[in-house]
Amino acid sequence: xxxxxxxxxxxxxxxxxxxxxxxxxxxxxxxxxxxxxxxxxxxxxxxxxxxxxxxxxxxxxxxxxxxxxxxxxxxxxxxxxxxxxxxxxxxxxxxxxxxxxxxxxxxxxxxxxxxxxxxxxxxxxxxxxxxxxxxxxxxxxxxxxxxxxxxxxxxxxxxxxxxxxxxxxxxxxxxxxxxxxxxxxxxxxxxxxxxxxxxxxxxxxxxxxxxxxxxxxxxxxxxxxxxxxxxxxxxxxxxxxxxxxxxxxxxxxxxxxxxxxxxxxxxxxxxxxxxxxxxxxxxxxxxxxxxxxxxxxxxxxxxxxxxxxxxxxxxxxxxxxxxxxxxxxxxxxxxxxxxxxxxxxxxxxxxxxxxxxxxxx
Amino acid sequence: xxxxxxxxxxxxxxxxxxxxxxxxxxxxxxxxxxxxxxxxxxxxxxxxxxxxxxxxxxxxxxxxxxxxxxxxxxxxxxxxxxxxxxxxxxxxxxxxxxxxxxxxxxxxxxxxxxxxxxxxxxxxxxxxxxxxxxxxx
Amino acid sequence: xxxxxxxxxxxxxxxxxxxxxxxxxxxxxxxxxxxxxxxxxxxxxxxxxxxxxxxxxxxxxxxxxxxxxxxxxxxxxxxxxxxxxxxxxxxxxxxxxxxxxxxxxxxxxxxxxxxxxxxxxxxxxxxxxxxxxxxxxxxxxxxxxxxxxxxxxxxxxxxxxxxxxxxxxxxxxxxxxxxxxxxx
Numbered sequence: 001x002x003x004x005x006x007x008x009x010x011x012x013x014x015x016x017x018x019x020x021x022x023x024x025x026x027x028x029x030x031x032x033x034x035x036x037x038x039x040x041x042x043x044x045x046x047x048x049x050x051x052x053x054x055x056x057x058x059x060x061x062x063x064x065x066x067x068x069x070x071x072x073x074x075x076x077x078x079x080x081x082x083x084x085x086x087x088x089x090x091x092x093x094x095x096x097x098x099x100x101x102x103x104x105x106x107x108x109x110x111x112x113x114x115x116x117x118x119x120x121x122x123x124x125x126x127x128x129x130x131x132x133x134x135x136x137x138x139x140x141x142x143x144x145x146x147x148x149x150x151x152x153x154x155x156x157x158x159x160x161x162x163x164x165x166x167x168x169x170x171x172x173x174x175x176x177x178x179x180x181x182x183x184x185x186x187x188x189x190x191x192x193x194x195x196x197x198x199x200x201x202x203x204x205x206x207x208x209x210x211x212x213x214x215x216x217x218x219x220x221x222x223x224x225x226x227x228x229x230x231x232x233x234x235x236x237x238x239x240x241x242x243x244x245x246x247x248x249x250x251x252x253x254x255x256x257x258x259x260x261x262x263x264x265x266x267x268x269x270x271x272x273x274x275x276x277x278x279x280x281x282x283x284x285x286x287x288x289x290x291x292x293x294x295x296x297x298x299x300x301x302x303x304x305x306x307x308x309x310x311x312x313x314x315x316x317x318x319x320x321x322x323x324x325x326x327x328x329x330x331x332x333x334x335x336x337x338x339x340x341x342x343x344x345x346x347x348x349x350x351x352x353x354x355x356x357x358x359x360x361x
Numbered sequence: 362x363x364x365x366x367x368x369x370x371x372x373x374x375x376x377x378x379x380x381x382x383x384x385x386x387x388x389x390x391x392x393x394x395x396x397x398x399x400x401x402x403x404x405x406x407x408x409x410x411x412x413x414x415x416x417x418x419x420x421x422x423x424x425x426x427x428x429x430x431x432x433x434x435x436x437x438x439x440x441x442x443x444x445x446x447x448x449x450x451x452x453x454x455x456x457x458x459x460x461x462x463x464x465x466x467x468x469x470x471x472x473x474x475x476x477x478x479x480x481x482x483x484x485x486x487x488x489x490x491x492x493x494x495x496x497x498x
Numbered sequence: 499x500x501x502x503x504x505x506x507x508x509x510x511x512x513x514x515x516x517x518x519x520x521x522x523x524x525x526x527x528x529x530x531x532x533x534x535x536x537x538x539x540x541x542x543x544x545x546x547x548x549x550x551x552x553x554x555x556x557x558x559x560x561x562x563x564x565x566x567x568x569x570x571x572x573x574x575x576x577x578x579x580x581x582x583x584x585x586x587x588x589x590x591x592x593x594x595x596x597x598x599x600x601x602x603x604x605x606x607x608x609x610x611x612x613x614x615x616x617x618x619x620x621x622x623x624x625x626x627x628x629x630x631x632x633x634x635x636x637x638x639x640x641x642x643x644x645x646x647x648x649x650x651x652x653x654x655x656x657x658x659x660x661x662x663x664x665x666x667x668x669x670x671x672x673x674x675x676x677x678x679x680x681x682x
Contacts, residue, residue: 006368013372017380063388071401077526083381090377094369114369118632121440121553122370128561132533135568139526143403151572155422158429158565165436169443176446183633184446247404252388256381326479329425333477337432338468344439345461351446352454359451364500367544420665423573426566427661431654433562437554438647441636449640456644463651467658474662 008109016094016113024262028055031314038318059255067251072142081140082249082256085133088126089263095119096270097190099280099299111280111299112190119189120172123271124165127226131157133260134235138245149244152325153235157226159332164222166340170215170347171208171275177351178206193279207278214343216276218336220309223268225332227261230317234325269309270302277305424476428468435464504545512538525571529564536560550632 029044029052036043044051069075099111116122131154138150171192172185178195179186186192198206209216225232236244246257273279282301284294323331352359442449442457449456471477511534518531536559543552639647 009368010372013369013376017373017376063384064391066393066395067385067388068396068400070403071398072403074524074526077530080530082385083378086381087374087377090373091370094373113373114366116366116549118549118553121437121550121557124436125553125556125561128557128565131561131565132530135565136526136530139572141403145404151418151422151569154565154569155425158562159425162429162432162436165433166439169436169439172440172443173446176443183444183448184636185443187440187444187632242404251392252385256384329477329479333425333428333468334472338465341461341465341468345458348446348454348457352451355447356450359455364504364545364547418569418572420573422569423566424661424665426562426569427658430558430562430566431658433558434650434654437558438639438650441550441632441639444632445636445640448637453640456640456647459648460651463648463655467655470655471658471662476662476665 004107008107012109012111013094013113016098017090019098020090020093020263020266023266024259025055025059026052027262027266027310028058028258030310031317034311034314035318038315062251062255065251067253068248070142070248073248074140074142077136077140078248079253081133081137082253084136085130085260086256086263088130088133089260089267091126092123092130093263093267093270095123095189096267096274097193097279098270098302100284100295102295110190115188115190117186117188117191120168120187120192123189124161124168127164128158128161130260130264133257134245137249137257141245141248143248145242146245146247149235149241149247152241153228153245156228156232156235156328156332159329160222160225160232160336163218163332163336163340164226166337166344167215167219167222168275170340170344171212171219173344173347173351174208174212177355189274189279193274193281196278197281205278205281207276207281209276209278212276212347214339215347216272218340218343219275220272220312221331221336223272224313224316225328227264227268227313229265229313231320231322232328234322234328265310265313266306269313270306272309273302273305277309279305421476421479424471428471428476431464431467435460501545505542508538508541508545511535512542526568529567529571532567533560533564536564548631550635 032054033043033051044054047053047057069078094113095116097110097112097115101108101110103109114122134153134157135150138146138148138153141147172187174185175192175195176182176185186195196205196207200206204210228235235241236246241247246254249257280298280302282298284297286294289297438460439457442453446453513535515531515533515535515538519528519535522528522531537556540552540556540560543549543555
């Protein structure tokens with residue numbers, strides 16, 4: 001590894017970092033516009049063309065706002081919580097491949113922050129680290145609404161993380177039969193995308209979506225719950241808990257939680273697209289189109305798929321009312337988790353029959 | 362696989378932490394700081410806060426965390442199984458199936474005992490008649 | 499070489515986390531110290547090229563088990579948890595004895611030069627497969643240790659039965675002063 005390799009690594013990380021900040025600016029604005037359209041309002045329109053600079057204006061405003069440290073707070077933990085929220089958010093997306101590897105000279109550069117063979121587990125690990133930001137922010141504020149919100153949010157996050165993990169296992173299991181020579185499924189996200197390339201019968205893309213439709217539904221519901229979005233946003237139910245765990249945060253510290261939430265929405269959509277919608281797979285017309293366009297197209301496909309899912313996030317928020325807490329826990333533990341377990345075993349038996357025949361033959 | 366593959370992780374860790382630190386510190390020079398006792402008091406909707414924040418929580422949160430540990434362990438083992446699914450064939454499916462049955466049994470047990478019911482009214486009749494989960498430790 | 503540097507860099511926070519657990523007055527700070535210690539251990543696993551172990555260490559221990567700890571701390575109440583009473587008879591003497599024992603063992607190991615009897619002697623090292631250690635670990639788990647694997651599930655069942663037994667008690671439903679809508 002020479003200094004050029006090192007530079008490429010740094011460049012890849014910086015690209016991921018910049019991409020996440022850029023899409024956050026766009027997504028906050030897009031959500032307000034989309035929800036405004038759903039509700040027959042206009043939404044932001046003053047700052048910049050179509051109000052597109054609204055997020056930047058909001059960010060600047062928060063930058064100049066006083067950031068209060070409440071008298072009753074545990075100062076050390078109170079200051080630590082924004083870091084705990086933002087860092088895992090960035091590290092989750094780092095694992096997701098957002099384009100086909102490009103070749104420059106004799107170097108193959110993967111368009112992915114980090115490609116390791118346990119990528120999926122690292123995603124799972126980082127999303128369980130994100131829980132600590134919530135519980136620490138809630139506890140350290142020394143105030144009752146954040147404390148209640150924090151504990152609620154943690155219970156919610158861990159409940160749905162179990163369902164999400166089981167859906168992931170089903171996908172990994174299915175990927176086992178998508179490669180001829182592999183010993184089994186793969187935990188590398190790049191490899192998972194690779195195994196979804198091509199088509200069935202010439203027209204149907206080999207995405208995991210169709211054979212793993214149940215896992216997709218469970219995973220996406222769990223993804224919405226993980227990011228504390230409506231209809232699972234009881235964590236910040238204004239009517240009962242004010243702002244939830246970040247009630248006592250203001251100014252730039254509040255902005256950090258906000259940033260983490262929107263990065264997580266994008267990351268979860270991107271992860272869903274990677275696991276179920278074939279990631280960056282799509283027609284590239286190599287040889288027909290100019291080389292640079294063929295290299296760019298996978299990234300475009302990836303962004304289109306991700307944004308369809310991001311739009312569904314907004315759509316659901318504009319449509320569904322909030323769940324009650326007992327309904328939330330019942331949905332997670334009594335529907336999604338048994339459902340995911342059942343689907344997993346069904347997948348295993350069907351795959352086993354198709355690949356190995358009957359067990360007694 | 363080599364250690365070097367984890368370099369992006371370290372770079373991103375430094376970058377993200379640096380980003381948060383720099384924006385918070387930079388904001389410190391730009392923003393006003395004018396704390397008053399009222400401003401620093403815990404948030405309450407316009408009135409003086411009278412109730413201390415709760416220090417104890419329903420025991421069900423503990424049960425949920427306990428169940429989560431169980432399912433996390435299950436998920437981790439199943440990932441290992443999935444990664445050599447083709448080699449193990451039906452033997453692996455049987456092994457994972459037995460494991461899953463045990464975990465499912467746990468879930469059914471906890472469910473029937475009413476630990477997953479957060480609403481007393483929707484608790485199963487069996488759980489309602491025979492057991493109760495303490496609301497606080 | 500990189501391994502040695504990483505060990506040096508990570509052993510310090512791991513130890514510091516451990517010391518925090520012992521010294522922190524506030525149990526939540528202690529829990530965060532333990533979390534930091536576990537994350538540092540995760541990095542050490544990566545330095546040993548045990549990617550799968552590192553990942554599940556963070557997922558299960560730093561993720562799930564530490565959340566359980568935090569909930570227990572909050573369940574008991576943060577202020578009550580720092581009970582300073584010594585419950586065991588001769589607690590201090592026993593601790594000193596234990597520490598002396600550990601130090602003596604460490605010295606014995608360091609001067610005998612025979613590390614093999616502390617480093618597990620349970621067989622060959624798992625070869626560094628190109629496809630990481632997940633496959634290698636799974637092969638061992640589902641061949642030699644499949645009984646232990648199934649027993650783990652049984653153990654988890656027993657654990658949850660214990661948790662339920664601690665949390666609930668047999669009896670008629672009482673008029674609980676609970677809001678039927680929100681129970682938190």
